[in-house]
Amino acid sequence: MVKTRFAPSPTGSLHIGGLRTALYAYLYARHNNGSFILRIEDTDQNREVEGATKHIIQILQHFGLQHDEGPTLTESEKGPNGPYVQSKRTDLYRKYAQQLLDNGHAYRCFCTKERLEEMREHQTKNKLAPMYDRRCLDLPQSELEQKLKDNIPFVIRQKIPYQEIKFHDIIRGTTRFHGKTIDDQILMKSDNFPTYHLANVVDDHFMEITHVTRAEEWISSTPKHLFLYQAFGWEPPEYAHLPLLLNEDRSKLSKRQGDVAVESYIEKGYSVESILNFIVFMGWHPGAGEEREIFTLKELEEAFTLEKVHKSGAIFNLEKLDWFNWKWKKENHHKKLLEIAKQIDPNVTISSPRKEQHIFTFQDPQLENSFNQMRGNEILKHCEGFLSPKHKDNSDKLTNALITVEEKILRSPNEVTDYIDFYFTLPQYPKELLTHEKMGVDSNQALDSLKACLEALENCPWTLEEITKALMNKIQEINVKNGQLLWPLRSALSGLQFSPGAFEIAFVLGKEETINRIQQAITKL
RNA sequence: GGGGCCAUCGUCUAGUGGUUAGGACAUCAGGUUUUCAUCCUGGAAACAGGGGUUCAAUUCCCCUUGGCCCUACCA
Numbered sequence: 001m002v003k004t005r006f007a008p009s010p011t012g013s014l015h016i017g018g019l020r021t022a023l024y025a026y027l028y029a030r031h032n033n034g035s036f037i038l039r040i041e042d043t044d045q046n047r048e049v050e051g052a053t054k055h056i057i058q059i060l061q062h063f064g065l066q067h068d069e070g071p072t073l074t075e076s077e078k079g080p081n082g083p084y085v086q087s088k089r090t091d092l093y094r095k096y097a098q099q100l101l102d103n104g105h106a107y108r109c110f111c112t113k114e115r116l117e118e119m120r121e122h123q124t125k126n127k128l129a130p131m132y133d134r135r136c137l138d139l140p141q142s143e144l145e146q147k148l149k150d151n152i153p154f155v156i157r158q159k160i161p162y163q164e165i166k167f168h169d170i171i172r173g174t175t176r177f178h179g180k181t182i183d184d185q186i187l188m189k190s191d192n193f194p195t196y197h198l199a200n201v202v203d204d205h206f207m208e209i210t211h212v213t214r215a216e217e218w219i220s221s222t223p224k225h226l227f228l229y230q231a232f233g234w235e236p237p238e239y240a241h242l243p244l245l246l247n248e249d250r251s252k253l254s255k256r257q258g259d260v261a262v263e264s265y266i267e268k269g270y271s272v273e274s275i276l277n278f279i280v281f282m283g284w285h286p287g288a289g290e291e292r293e294i295f296t297l298k299e300l301e302e303a304f305t306l307e308k309v310h311k312s313g314a315i316f317n318l319e320k321l322d323w324f325n326w327k328w329k330k331e332n333h334h335k336k337l338l339e340i341a342k343q344i345d346p347n348v349t350i351s352s353p354r355k356e357q358h359i360f361t362f363q364d365p366q367l368e369n370s371f372n373q374m375r376g377n378e379i380l381k382h383c384e385g386f387l388s389p390k391h392k393d394n395s396d397k398l399t400n401a402l403i404t405v406e407e408k409i410l411r412s413p414n415e416v417t418d419y420i421d422f423y424f425t426l427p428q429y430p431k432e433l434l435t436h437e438k439m440g441v442d443s444n445q446a447l448d449s450l451k452a453c454l455e456a457l458e459n460c461p462w463t464l465e466e467i468t469k470a471l472m473n474k475i476q477e478i479n480v481k482n483g484q485l486l487w488p489l490r491s492a493l494s495g496l497q498f499s500p501g502a503f504e505i506a507f508v509l510g511k512e513e514t515i516n517r518i519q520q521a522i523t524k525l
Numbered sequence: 526g527g528g529g530c531c532a533u534c535g536u537c538u539a540g541u542g543g544u545u546a547g548g549a550c551a552u553c554a555g556g557u558u559u560u561c562a563u564c565c566u567g568g569a570a571a572c573a574g575g576g577g578u579u580c581a582a583u584u585c586c587c588c589u590u591g592g593c594c595c596u597a598c599c600a
Contacts, residue, residue: 007600009600011600043600044598044599046599047599113597120597123526124526127526129526129528129596130527153598155598172531175529175530177529181529181596182528183596189598190598191598195599196599196600200600215594216531217593218594218595219595220529221595221600244594246593250592251594252593282538283537285537285538285539287539288539288540289539293548293549310538311531311532312530312531312532312592312593313531313592313594314536314537314538315536317537319550320537320549320550322550323549357563407563408562408563411562411563436559436560439559439560481559484559485559486560487559494560500562501559502559502560
């Protein structure tokens with residue numbers, strides 16, 4: 001059975017690259033009806049961040065990447081091969097470190113950090129590879145015993161065999177290394193905690209991991225791990241080294257050059273689906289003949305194979321994420337509106353002048369009202385967190401206002417305040433805004449048009465339909481082009497260069513405020 | 526310095542020993558729309574370079590170049 005694992009260290013919020021690594025491991029396990037394990041690698045006590053483990057579990061859960069074995073939110077664990085937190089397994093690592101010592105595959109090293117530093121400095125200066133010089137490899141028995149008796153701190157180093165080693169990687173094929181180029185790795189630190197290399201091998205073995213999926217940066221450590229498997233006489237797992245996620249300048253994706261915390265993308269309003277789709281395609285593609293652009297998690301589970309993962313890194317470019325997010329939200333929003341409309345009025349007529357845009361015509365204006373109310377609530381869900389308090393007071397007005405900027409909110413919910421503020425406060429604007437040369441609106445025309453609007457709206461019942469009808473009739477009556485009347489009206493009502501259409505704005509503002517704004521504009525001209 | 530990995534439009538990518546090298550995002554132009562957006566149509570845009578192998582190479586091999594990763598008592 002296939003068994004994969006995600007093994008993060010709890011050093012802070014989950015990195016977006018880490019999420020992708022987890023996703024690939026999860027998908028591969030599910031694709032093969034295997035299991036997916038979460039293991040916490042907290043062997044560096046200095047870097048551990050309080051609450052990070054919980055945070056990681058929550059994020060994985062948020063994305064639906066349920067693990068079959070590992071720690072849980074209730075601080076218990078599930079699975080037969082626990083504990084799944086390395087700091088609780090230290091006895092195991094000590095036992096196997098001792099075994100390595102006994103078999104001559106490892107040795108104690110008493111060198112101080114200062115000496116190691118000096119040695120490295122010297123090597124670098126002489127253009128040599130910085131590597132441990134094995135001074136402590138063959139310490140005479142008496143000296144060794146004396147140092148132990150004196151309680152001199154030591155580490156345990158792996159004795160790397162000076163021989164060639166090759167291994168197969170599912171993504172990259174065969175790679176060769178020579179032992180002579182590999183440093184004698186520290187396996188146990190002087191605080192008696194293991195390093196990644198030892199803990200990782202021991203755990204993967206006892207947790208029966210069949211496929212190790214991890215980032216490319218681990219390739220050069222793989223021979224060390226393989227030598228360890230050799231020393232223990234264990235069967236190594238299959239490896240798949242994943243391509244890196246890159247900064248704009250092609251270096252490894254880092255905090256310094258942008259946001260890498262998964263959490264912050266969730267906070268910014270990116271949906272689970274869009275994040276998942278975005279990251280899964282940075283480094284993988286199902287191959288020829290695949291035309292779907294957006295996958296559900298289930299569909300990904302079916303489609304995913306490690307063989308189709310790419311070799312080269314991918315630049316983490318947010319433009320596409322924005323597109324995924326918007327596309328997904330839009331589709332879902334319109335699906336939902338369709339549902340709601342049919343629920344409210346089974347006889348509703350729906351026309352679709354454009355792709356994924358619908359015009360709903362209800363039998364009864366009363367039904368239309370309740371539909372609009374629900375529609376507004378739907379939009380509100382997308383932007384609630386970004387709404388400024390001063391817009392929250394008038395709920396009817398808010399609902400209608402939101403509907404007029406629906407698409408824009410789906411695209412960037414965080415800008416909702418900018419989109420709707422003009423409904424609540426008329427911006428200061430120059431009188432030039434009311435004119436438009438290309439459309440044939442000079443200030444005389446603007447004045448005439450606005451006065452005509454006043455006439456048209458004076459006795460107009462205040463529904464969107466009636467407002468539209470009244471103004472369009474007026475346009476015919478005074479014989480101007482649409483834009484000649486509608487441009488000055490729209491700009492008078494919004495005070496903005498760009499805004500929703502004049503009819504909708506008038507409807508949202510209400511009769512009194514509409515007339516008021518038109519009159520204000522007239523005094524400017 | 527040593528070791529390793531990688532290389533198709535700006536970005537994510539499809540693809541093949543013979544293709545007009547395909548798609549998406551971004552971008553540009555035109556159209557629809559009272560403005561912006563949306564929507565529709567169209568355009569520009571890539572096989573890093575040099576050698577082989579071959580009738581034929583973007584595809585296979587080698588070299589060069591470039592980028593990246595590792596080179597910690599971090600993972």
